[in-house]
Amino acid sequence: MGAMGLIVQKYGGTSVGSIEKIKRVAERVIKLCEKGNRLVVVLSAMAGQTDALIQLSKELTETPDPRELDVLMATGEQVSVSLFAIAIKSMGYDCCSILGFQAGIHTDQIYGKARIKNIDTDRVLAELDENRIVAVAGFQGVDENSNITTLGRGGSDTTAVALAAALKADICEIYTDVEGVFSADPNICTHARKLDRISHEEMLELASLGAKVLDIRSVEFAKKFNVPVHVRSSFTRNEGTMVVGEEKEMEKVLVSGVVYDKSEARVTITKVPDRPGIAFKIFDPVFKAGIVVDMIIQNTSVEGITDLTFTVPKTDFQQTSKLLREVAQEIGAEEVLGDQDIAKVSIVGVGMRNHAGVASLMFETLSKENINISMISTSEIKISCVIEEKYTELAVRALHEAFGLADEKQRDE
Amino acid sequence: MGAMGLIVQKYGGTSVGSIEKIKRVAERVIKLCEKGNRLVVVLSAMAGQTDALIQLSKELTETPDPRELDVLMATGEQVSVSLFAIAIKSMGYDCCSILGFQAGIHTDQIYGKARIKNIDTDRVLAELDENRIVAVAGFQGVDENSNITTLGRGGSDTTAVALAAALKADICEIYTDVEGVFSADPNICTHARKLDRISHEEMLELASLGAKVLDIRSVEFAKKFNVPVHVRSSFTRNEGTMVVGEEKEMEKVLVSGVVYDKSEARVTITKVPDRPGIAFKIFDPVFKAGIVVDMIIQNTSVEGITDLTFTVPKTDFQQTSKLLREVAQEIGAEEVLGDQDIAKVSIVGVGMRNHAGVASLMFETLSKENINISMISTSEIKISCVIEEKYTELAVRALHEAFGLADEKQRDE
Secondary structure, three states: OOOOOEEEEEEOOOOOOOHHHHHHHHHHHHHHHHOOOEEEEEEOOOOOHHHHHHHHHHOOOOOOOHHHHHHHHHHHHHHHHHHHHHHHHHOOOOEEEEOOOOOOEEEOOOOOOOOEEEEOOHHHHHHHHOOOEEEEEOOEEEOOOOOEEEOOOOHHHHHHHHHHHHHOOOEEEEEEOOOOOEOOOOOOOOOOOEOOEEEHHHHHHHHHOOOOOOOHHHHHHHHHOOOOEEEEEOOOOOOOEEEEOOOHHHHHOOOOEEEEEOOEEEEEEEEEEOOOOHHHHHHHHHHHOOOOOOOEEEOOOEOOEEEEEEEEEHHHHHHHHHHHHHHHHHHOOOOEEEEOOEEEEEEEOHHHHHOOOHHHHHHHHHHHOOOOOOEEEEEOOEEEEEEEHHHHHHHHHHHHHHOOOOOHHHHHO | OOOOOEEEEEEOOOOOOOHHHHHHHHHHHHHHHHOOOEEEEEEOOOOOHHHHHHHHHHOOOOOOOHHHHHHHHHHHHHHHHHHHHHHHHHOOOOEEEEOOOOOOEEEOOOOOOOOEEEEOOHHHHHHHHOOOEEEEEOOEEEOOOOOEEEOOOOHHHHHHHHHHHHHOOOEEEEEEOOOOOEOOOOOOOOOOOEOOEEEHHHHHHHHHOOOOOOOHHHHHHHHHOOOOEEEEEOOOOOOOEEEEOOOHHHHHOOOOEEEEEOOEEEEEEEEEEOOOOHHHHHHHHHHHOOOOOOOEEEOOOEOOEEEEEEEEEHHHHHHHHHHHHHHHHHHOOOOEEEEOOEEEEEEEOHHHHHOOOHHHHHHHHHHHOOOOOOEEEEEOOEEEEEEEHHHHHHHHHHHHHHOOOOOHHHHHO
């Protein structure tokens, strides 16, 4: 940020994980202030704090009351913002910590994963008008009865982007422990390239397909209100990745990134009699058990008989199999098969909209490596394939290479 | 409490100092509920928490911003009430934690030692109407701009009594780590007797003269709104001390208790020219430095010259002496003397109002022990004497014996 403006920043738990780190964040914020910017700084709880509080509640019961757990959790961010404000003020700058209820962050009443309904920005704007740095507690809000709610893991990202939207900030900077959004996980793909720009749509797909750098709800906010988001590291001065509204130029790039997700398992129910209402019969008990189903594949039926396959979180695999065996008997299906050793590999890019042959190249690439595809799911800007888990890293590297995503400099080495 | 009613209870930091202790408090509260009582439970931060948070802020600066320190401190009670509510709910009873801002505890804006201005009881009453146990975070409130304030050490006592007054509770029970209010400190006076009943006025004097069992502001509230307060131990089932409006019967007791205070030092400015405005000249710089002056003694002047003696906290002794030496030079007084090795010993009792000779007996008792009195201060229901610090315990025991305060059973031993 060279130009002066209103900046919303968010620092995650590792960025404020100690008194020393809080001081360094404070110094960084002050430097931006000195350039004439107005700053709203959203903070997470100090690393480890949230888990420590959950642990404390678990000593009382395995199933702590959700409302009270939110009251307990919210103290984590309260500690961060007050310490941060103390740090800023001790350095001679004015600062004011603002909690969820003070920041007018109104949510629904779903404790533990509340959604922001609206933000009343009066208080934050008043503090900015007093030339104060405003430190907002992330992750928390209040429902219509002033009960404390929390937004769930990653909620501070959402707080920051939603605040940036409500304040019409010039930019929302998300500081994290990585350099930005990469074309693939740098841990398994050494040629992965940090993306300079990416569209909100692509980021949304990447986040939902397994990239952990940004909370998916924060990207939804950014897309809805067209907030430019800068994902960058709090440990370097390097530029990170700008997540912005779609630009003409972006369409030239076929694929922006490759992501994978090993957290799901596959379940198949075979020889299902294909008649109206059968899908409802199969999925109803699964949904009622609160199990989130991801990909669903139903083949065209042959002679009134079909197979139905879908993926669920690995943690729900046993329960899903049990429920399905009951259903199978009831509807006269043959058997229930399952596989936990799968991975979902996806490619994402707005360029797919206008280019044919992206899917072909993906399938060809996997085929060349002798990787079998067991499920396929597509959307306008992504293609996902389910493969054997052991081929995950190989598939990611091969696709990264095939779509020319590697960092040019690194490729020359 | 045998009868059904609305009970406000307060548990201090040691009573909720661990998960185990929180469970025990929850069980105690549930038992009272089962008898048909409605319960409002005010909690302090878990023992050690407040100090740990202060320590954290001190790692940033020796002088943390007061507003932000209050935001930080308030998390201590927030943790207690949420854990307590989790405990109660896990035991199958309904409970709701309420923070200062939710409980409508409105204070002035003096961070760190705010005073309660009024309490909007709507929310607490609504929760009681839902048959919930209401767990209120002690020690905290909000100013008119929704900034978090704290009431200072002992503030949870004040929260409890003020809430009891606002809710017109039948009783306010203060649970602490001692059995009640004693006729003298049991640590130095083995014959000290637990008082069954004591008047608000006497408790006020005892609290201001050094008894630490109840915060003085909570007693002021209790007196002003005539709230019966039961001071008792959270570790036993024994009855403690009832602090109540004055009763006829109480006047028969000459003296209720003996207290001492070793926290003050004495300063004397000698040969002060006695002319109008001289007291103002002397005390103005002291007050302006925020130093709290306790006893002030000015002798009748002889030939237009007088000595002036007063006590200040030992921690302010050096600064006071320095300020006074400057004043002495300015007004032409002779010199500034000081003594840090003093103690104030006091007797308190509403019976003094109607009985002569109480002061005589006090002076005679001290004289018999060869204890010299250097300052005397009296009010309607107390007499305080400043003596050499080393005689404190001897004086307390002698006065306790002389006024017949000893536990009869113990005396027989």
